[in-house]
Amino acid sequence: MTASTDSPRSRPWIKPAAACALVLALAGIGYTAFDSGTPAPNVTFISIAGDKISTESLRGKVVMVNFWATSCTTCVKEMPQMVETYNKYKAQGLEFVAVAMQYDPPNYVLNFTETRKLPFTVAIDSAGDIARQFGDVTLTPTTFLIDKDGRIIKKYVGEPDFAALHKLLEKELAS
Template sequence: MTLRTDKNPSPQAAATDSPSDPGRRRLLLGSAGALVAFGLGGCLSDGGLDLAGATVRDLDGKEIPLDSIKGSPTVITFWATTCPSCVEEIPHIQELHDTYSPKGVDVIGLAMSYDPVSQIEKMVEKKDMTYTIWHDADEQGAQAFGPVRVTPSFFILDSEGRIEYQKIGLIDMDRVRGILDGLTA
């Protein structure tokens, strides 16, 4: 976008630079829609995410193949201990674990690479997080899912690893429950 600094723009320039110009608005909205569709296109493929070869670590440092999540519906949230929205979301993720884990859904919190394990462990204890917590030490998880750059980033995968829902920011619990109810019916 060009910022005009003319003190006396011509009437023609004012008309074409006006944000209320319908043609310009359609172009901007269409471009934004295309970018969103392009950005999600790789995530929503029929074959699921390509998780082969990507690893994360449990809090003891043991390597976990990320493709081990296939086979069950999975909730995975990328989070950080220093992210206020992530901390706010923890009770909701815990509720999902308590409700859907008995129905076969894996619930995983994947801490970002910049979080020290000791800080993650303190948060897990403080917030009584009983769902699976992994550490994306080498950023392989973040790369496999997008790349993920913003927390919280939340995903629901079906048992084949296909993304059923994704959300950056706080989740819509009613919508999430509806999707998980459908995957566990």
């Protein structure tokens, strides 16, 4: 018996194509879950210094919330640019909260923060509640840009295009 030209064997690309379509569909769902203008969840971050900062208290400022992990190579790679971005725009009102993922050991986060002299708020999401409230963040890095009215205006999964991010920050900080 010979395989017909319509058999799955004659189309080996079908499974990878279907898998790719599924991944793209799920990514699309993730992006539409926080469409531009979606209110940021009302959460309270607890910094590694013990300070409590709520998204409500940050109204009136442009805020970046970056979910990261010390075990994430892309997170570690992008962190110097995150520091540069914060330092460049903090005088104009940018706030930045780096949220370490639930699985990240607190002593690793503390060590990373101290050795890299991170200048912004670093919080640990010890129960995973903050990641859940931001749409079940599981991929790192994931960064949200929140406008002065408390609306999510951009979500980045992976390292952002920093030139484009800076243009968007300049626009939002000027408004």
